[in-house]
Amino acid sequence: MSDFNEKLDAWQRKVEKAVAKFPERKRRFTTSSDLEVDRLYIPKENGEQQTYLEKLGFPGEYPFTRGIQPTMYRGRYWTMRQYAGFGSAEETNERFRYLLKQGQTGLSTAFDLPTQIGYDADHPMARGEVGKVGVSISSLVDMETLLKGIPLDKVSTSMTINAPASVLLAMYIAVGEKQGVSSDKLTGTIQNDILKEYVARGTYIYPPAPSMRLITNIFEYCADKVPNWNTISISGYHIREAGSTAVQEVAFTISNAIAYVQAAVDAGLPVDKFAPRLSFFFNAHNNFMEEIAKFRAARRIWAKIMRHRFKAEDPKSWQLRFHTQTGGSTLTAQQPDNNIVRVTIQALAAVLGGTQSLHTNSRDEALALPTEDSARIALRTQQIIAYESGVADTIDPLGGSYYIESLTDEIEKEVMRYIEKIDEMGGAVTAIEQGYMQREIQQASYRTQMAIESGEDVVVGMNKFTIENEPQPELLRVNPALGKIQAERLAKLRSERNNEEVQTKLQALKTAAEGQDNLMPYILDAVRVYATTGEICDVMRSVFGEYRPSLF
Numbered sequence: 319m320s321d322f323n324e325k326l327d328a329w330q331r332k333v334e335k336a337v338a339k340f341p342e343r344k345r346r347f348t349t350s351s352d353l354e355v356d357r358l359y360i361p362k363e364n365g366e367q368q369t370y371l372e373k374l375g376f377p378g379e380y381p382f383t384r385g386i387q388p389t390m391y392r393g394r395y396w397t398m399r400q401y402a403g404f405g406s407a408e409e410t411n412e413r414f415r416y417l418l419k420q421g422q423t424g425l426s427t428a429f430d431l432p433t434q435i436g437y438d439a440d441h442p443m444a445r446g447e448v449g450k451v452g453v454s455i456s457s458l459v460d461m462e463t464l465l466k467g468i469p470l471d472k473v474s475t476s477m478t479i480n481a482p483a484s485v486l487l488a489m490y491i492a493v494g495e496k497q498g499v500s501s502d503k504l505t506g507t508i509q510n511d512i513l514k515e516y517v518a519r520g521t522y523i524y525p526p527a528p529s530m531r532l533i534t535n536i537f538e539y540c541a542d543k544v545p546n547w548n549t550i551s552i553s554g555y556h557i558r559e560a561g562s563t564a565v566q567e568v569a570f571t572i573s574n575a576i577a578y579v580q581a582a583v584d585a586g587l588p589v590d591k592f593a594p595r596l597s598f599f600f601n602a603h604n605n606f607m608e609e610i611a612k613f614r615a616a617r618r619i620w621a622k623i624m625r626h627r628f629k630a631e632d633p634k635s636w637q638l639r640f641h642t643q644t645g646g647s648t649l650t651a652q653q654p655d656n657n658i659v660r661v662t663i664q665a666l667a668a669v670l671g672g673t674q675s676l677h678t679n680s681r682d683e684a685l686a687l688p689t690e691d692s693a694r695i696a697l698r699t700q701q702i703i704a705y706e707s708g709v710a711d712t713i714d715p716l717g718g719s720y721y722i723e724s725l726t727d728e729i730e731k732e733v734m735r736y737i738e739k740i741d742e743m744g745g746a747v748t749a750i751e752q753g754y755m756q757r758e759i760q761q762a763s764y765r766t767q768m769a770i771e772s773g774e775d776v777v778v779g780m781n782k783f784t785i786e787n788e789p790q791p792e793l794l795r796v797n798p799a800l801g802k803i804q805a806e807r808l809a810k811l812r813s814e815r816n817n818e819e820v821q822t823k824l825q826a827l828k829t830a831a832e833g834q835d836n837l838m839p840y841i842l843d844a845v846r847v848y849a850t851t852g853e854i855c856d857v858m859r860s861v862f863g864e865y866r867p868s869l870f
């Protein structure tokens with residue numbers, strides 16, 4: 319038997335086993351004309367089969383170009399996970415329940431800026447920002463309200479939180495304890511990706527070294543106590559939003575990922591202990607074929623790096639699992655309904671690229687946070703792709719297309735050039751400190767903006783096909799009094815809790831931060847006695863200092 323046929327046979331046996339454990343959605347998949355849809359389409363010519371094995375492989379197998387699961391969406395659709403959060407914990411809890419009722423299959427939490435930079439709602443820095451771009455979570459009381467009635471052993475929750483990720487994860491664990499769900503049953507993700515905050519997003523608190531320590535602490539703690547938690551979501555999304563190209567998005571994200579793995583390995587963690595729970599987060603823009611190729615290339619690159627550079631042995635450590643959000647910066651304030659079409663194209667690219675989880679943006683996001691109606695249409699968009707288009711019935715449907723494979727190869731090559739360059743500079747942390755990634759992104763962003771302003775790049779409804787006197791759509795407005803309400807709640811909490819206990823736990827955290835211990839148990843202890851987000855972050859600020867970027 320040829321090498322190819324042997325490998326195909328082995329894969330088919332693997333699929334049989336996988337299906338016995340996790341049946342496919344249907345017994346038989348067909349087109350609308352009742353033509354049989356196979357699980358996988360592969361080259362029939364001998365000559366093509368060797369290249370196929372090297373570059374693509376079978377789904378669920380190294381180098382995972384065609385996807386990380388042996389059955390992909392025939393077994394389970396991607397998780398439909400709409401990023402949501404605004405105002406108070408009550409309002410966001412209501413939105414969460416609404417989205418779950420509408421068929422969403424995972425939760426994703428947007429926090430307001432004060433929470434994201436570790437200030438309580440009553441801090442002077444929080445003025446005017448409480449509940450604006452996400453939900454305000456100043457203490458465990460808010461977290462309990464946010465998750466009220468949501469069974470944490472059944473729903474997986476993502477939290478877009480970076481510098482204070484350890485604090486919010488601790489609050490989530492504490493709510494689980496109150497619900498009777500032990501931490502080993504919790505599933506979800508914290509973003510916890512500080513490097514891209516320095517590069518593109520801006521919600522950092524501490525300098526790189528203590529930030530990397532906190533991240534490594536989380537990897538270690540979760541490997542023991544929260545084994546099903548995705549400990550980081552290494553994000554290219556915001557790098558792209560800041561104006562990078564698709565190649566830069568993947569290159570800088572993977573360079574950052576290399577830095578996290580290296581930091582954990584240097585701290586003494588065995589790679590296979592934490593790597594299976596690393597996850598990624600990418601953007602999906604309008605250039606449909608390039609986006610699909612980008613996802614496929616990213617998977618292949620990561621598999622090679624983990625296997626050969628870091629010598630990981632567990633195949634799960636080689637898998638690049640990722641969430642996708644459609645491109646916020648591609649949406650226009652003009653003719654906002656056009657955005658529904660953009661989101662559809664982008665979401666379809668994410669699915670054809672094999673995403674594990676997907677957020678589809680709402681049509682009004684260039685103007686405000688989404689209204690309930692807009693959020694529902696966005697969710698329906700991905701439901702239509704899943705349930706009506708048929709693209710999820712066969713694995714990696716575009717695999718083998720000359721164009722897609724060539725683009726996948728090209729993107730891989732260009733990404734590797736960047737990664738090698740960043741390696742030569744001393745790695746991602748140095749490249750960021752020297753402003754290299756930031757400059758590359760700025761230049762790309764400038765080129766794009768010039769092309770739009772000159773009309774060379776057409777944005778439909780914005781620089782071509784415009785209309786005058788557009789009617790203003792109905793927008794979501796956040797209650798401006800929320801800051802005051804949250805401050806009153808905090809005052810009440812501070813007068814009711816056991817403040818002596820709070821001080822003891824905060825002091826213990828300070829001593830630990832000054833030493834070498836893993837900080838997670840100390841943060842969890844502080845959270846359990848209702849120390850606030852701001853108080854915990856202030857303790858760490860006092861030990862670690864604050865990051866002040868150089869001007870490039």
Ligand SMILES: CC(C)(COP(=O)(O)OP(=O)(O)OC[C@H]1O[C@@H](n2cnc3c(N)ncnc32)[C@H](O)[C@@H]1OP(=O)(O)O)[C@@H](O)C(=O)NCCC(=O)NCCSC(=O)CCC(=O)O
Pocket residue numbers: 336340387388389390391392393394397399401424425426428474476477478506507519546548551555556597598599639640641643674675
């Ligand atoms: C790994 C991912 C990417 C996806 O995790 P999920 O749990 O949703 O999906 P999953 O792991 O694929 O699937 C769940 C389980 O089903 C299993 N499973 C899936 N498909 C299968 C198949 N075909 N056969 C057998 N099993 C299968 C998986 O192995 C897994 O189990 P096991 O686990 O047992 O293997 C995670 O990190 C995630 O959900 N990320 C979301 C991040 C996010 O929402 N970010 C929002 C950022 S918003 C933002 O930043 C916006 C802008 C801003 O604020 O600036």
